[in-house]
Amino acid sequence: MNDQNRNLILATALSFLVILIWFVLFPPPDPQITDPNTPAATVVDDEGNAIALAPPVATGGDTPQLASDAETRADVLAEAERITIETPSVSGSISLIGGRIDDLSLNNYSETLEDDSPTVTLLSPVGEAEAYYALYGWAPAGDLGFDDVPGANTEWQIESGDILTPDSPVSLVWANGNGLVFRRHIEIDDNFMFAISQSVENTTDTIARMAPYGIVARHGLPSDLQNFFILHEGVVRKVDGSLDEIAYDDMPDLDFVQREGTPADVVDVTENGWIGFTDKYWMTTLIPGQEQPFSSVTRYVPASDIYQTEARLPTMSAAPGETVEITTQLFAGAKEWETIRNYQNEGGIVRFLDSIDWGWFYFLTKPIFWLLHTLHGLIGNMGLAIIALTLIIKGALLPLAFKSYVSMARMKELQPEMEALKEKAGEDRQKLQQGMMELYKKNKVNPASGCLPILLQIPIFFSLYKVIFVTLELRQAPFFGWLNDLSAPDSSSIYNAFGLLPWAPPEPGTIMALLFIGILPLLLGVSMWLQQKLNPAPTDPTQAMIFAYLPWVFMFMLGSFASGLLVYWITNNTVTFAQQYSIMRSQGFKPDVFGNIRSSLSRSKPEKK
Structure with missing residues (x-):
């Protein structure tokens, strides 16, 4: 993943994080009420x-x-x-x-x-x-x-x-x-x-x-x-x-x-x-x-x-x-x-x-709900319907994803030439940009194509969040096991060892519930972390540190979201991982997932391919 793509993802993630924190810390105020008498009116x-x-x-x-x-x-x-x-x-x-x-x-x-x-x-x-x-x-x-x-x-x-x-x-x-x-x-x-x-x-x-x-x-x-x-x-x-x-x-x-x-x-x-x-x-x-x-x-x-x-x-x-x-x-x-x-x-x-x-994205929320409702009618389980919906959405975006991951694989192949350009240009940013553009043109690589699936995922994610949060059909809809309400947060918790210890989990919406998260938020964090390991860590130490923390920040921030939304996101991350890995391998680039994990754990720079 090149610097431009990393910056886009980082900006999107941080913007989303700021919005969440703002609405948690500054909810809309209650109206002020007065109590005099008022007469009937005449028109x-x-x-x-x-x-x-x-x-x-x-x-x-x-x-x-x-x-x-x-x-x-x-x-x-x-x-x-x-x-x-x-x-x-x-x-x-x-x-x-x-x-x-x-x-x-x-x-x-x-x-x-x-x-x-x-x-x-x-x-x-x-x-x-x-x-x-x-x-x-x-x-x-x-x-x-x-x-x-x-x-x-x-x-x-x-x-x-x-x-x-x-x-x-x-x-x-x-x-x-x-x-x-x-x-x-x-x-x-x-x-x-x-x-x-x-x-x-x-x-x-x-x-x-x-x-x-x-x-x-x-x-x-x-x-x-x-x-x-x-x-x-x-x-x-x-x-x-x-x-x-x-x-x-x-x-x-x-x-x-x-x-x-x-x-x-x-x-x-x-x-x-x-x-x-x-x-x-x-x-x-x-x-x-x-x-x-x-x-x-x-x-x-x-x-x-x-x-x-x-x-x-x-x-x-x-x-x-x-x-x-x-x-x-x-x-x-x-x-x-x-x-x-x-x-x-x-x-x-x-x-x-x-x-x-239906919200501002009604042109997305309406068809997404219709499809989810139809799948639920066919399958009979709302959690499985959400997973099926995710697979359909990922299938519809597969052509774009293919172009994106092919572009990313080619960018990996150009990494040595890009490093040589950086050394040759030194501090001359304009010269570096011109050289990179010529390199992209020569090898028919579009660095912006990697952003398209990410940009399309953002409105789809918010639309699905709206559907899960607002529509009655998700209220008290069960999945499996402890997940008996997909419109509510995951009720499992590290606090009581996921039900093994004899005390109740923290109340939803409290600081304790935010800290002692459940199984689905943990799976979300792990799936984001694994998806990140498809690529070596950024060479810039600051970027590397920020990207290392992002999956776990999202894990805690989204832990109180509706469990149905986490089911979607975990499924989406898993499918994205499989798509990216297989497509990049088909283009001759083998992502070294385990090597990148070892590098991140040892805090050493991964070897170049």
């Missing part, structure tokens, strides 16, 4: 009618009281009459106070790998520390006021159905006592999609005007917030053809909108939009009809520390004796690729797959 529609927006807080404007230590989730849920939700994918209940969908658990996902682990809770009622719910209602227009329309605290009655299942919808009803009868019809499928139909029957002798809305609100930041630079958490929305993401810690800094009374972002969608909150693996999203115009609103309420997304639909008019109705959807569940793809392709939700955080 004017296109025809000049006043519309009072829904109160931003589910209790009507006051900060909700949290459950005491003695009060359990069951106690909070028991404070209101409820309709049970039972499907293969979710379970929970709907509160008749406000008709809020505020109790939802994901049946197929557990918090941990322990046998007694509870299922993942997605939505929670007001009164719990992390209230998170969907709320629907009507904003009054014209002569109507808040008392004339259902809102956050309306006491609905059951009109039909007492349990919500895929085969049995439910209907709620509320009459305002002044001639308007409101109904809400709720359906759910086998997965995570609700369909909510809101209607109003006008039995008066005057036109009634109002605007339907949907809200997803969460009180405070989620306790499992990752706050990691590679992952988006917060608002995700589709505005016509574009994707928009707003992180939680950016919401308090939204431009103050006078008509909202709070920091807010209001965007008018002409068609094909949706908005909601996304976590690492879960999502709650409001989805109006796909050709339905609406206002997509992101709002932070400092009065009660509430993060809120809203879908405000246009004002509707109900003539005397007329009933008007609007249907929207609510996705509340896991970001399963196949499920979301079906909602996009068969349900007509435009670009719904973009709700998964």
Whole structure:
């Protein structure tokens, strides 16, 4: 490997190392929260009618009281009459106070790998520390006021159905006592999609005007917030053809909108939009009809520390004796690729797959995930699927690798002539460069060709890291033995002799876990070290020292990465070693791996070939 290639690898490695250290030492700060009260807001529609927006807080404007230590989730849920939700994918209940969908658990996902682990809770009622719910209602227009329309605290009655299942919808009803009868019809499928139909029957002798809305609100930041630079958490929305993401810690800094009374972002969608909150693996999203115009609103309420997304639909008019109705959807569940793809392709939700955080390299992460998902379906083991994916990627890059390693072999053959040029040029750098270029041209060697596989590996590596870190399909995916979650770091540790000693390994994310690494990080370090020994150590003592430490620095730095990523990298290093060794030998240059190892151990300069 020539000096130019060594410098490139060194610069890449050190840059990656600096980025890792920066984000470990300086994570994004948490937003500052205030606690005053804020009133409801009023806006004017296109025809000049006043519309009072829904109160931003589910209790009507006051900060909700949290459950005491003695009060359990069951106690909070028991404070209101409820309709049970039972499907293969979710379970929970709907509160008749406000008709809020505020109790939802994901049946197929557990918090941990322990046998007694509870299922993942997605939505929670007001009164719990992390209230998170969907709320629907009507904003009054014209002569109507808040008392004339259902809102956050309306006491609905059951009109039909007492349990919500895929085969049995439910209907709620509320009459305002002044001639308007409101109904809400709720359906759910086998997965995570609700369909909510809101209607109003006008039995008066005057036109009634109002605007339907949907809200997803969460009180405070989620306790499992990752706050990691590679992952988006917060608002995700589709505005016509574009994707928009707003992180939680950016919401308090939204431009103050006078008509909202709070920091807010209001965007008018002409068609094909949706908005909601996304976590690492879960999502709650409001989805109006796909050709339905609406206002997509992101709002932070400092009065009660509430993060809120809203879908405000246009004002509707109900003539005397007329009933008007609007249907929207609510996705509340896991970001399963196949499920979301079906909602996009068969349900007509435009670009719904973009709700998964594919990142800047989406043109790589999407096909890489598709291939990984397909391989997993064929093989049945995600770890083996990662290995198969690595082999496919290395096979696709083999033509470039071949040219690179052939070039490196020829560079080795030119090493004596290059050393002679250095002695002849002395301190004259320009003369040395001119002589080297003539030498390369004469022997038809391109020194830059050795960089191409390395440069292509960098975006592929980051894309695969993104896929393993973000996608739900890798969560708690087992490999073999102790590797029971490829999205988590290797749980083995030198600290307890890899399980032979009777004490637990260090907690992930601690200094002890970083120092006492597991089997996969060790294999990674060894594979990088062996790959390095295909070439003699640099003649420059400083470069030689840096390159000697690099494999072990990476071993410690990457030891806390997802084990699935380490499986990829170990496989990649092993295949790269085999490719480089065999290709260089085919060109007449035999890498002296054992000789280079002996030289590095004895700290003596290896003999020239």
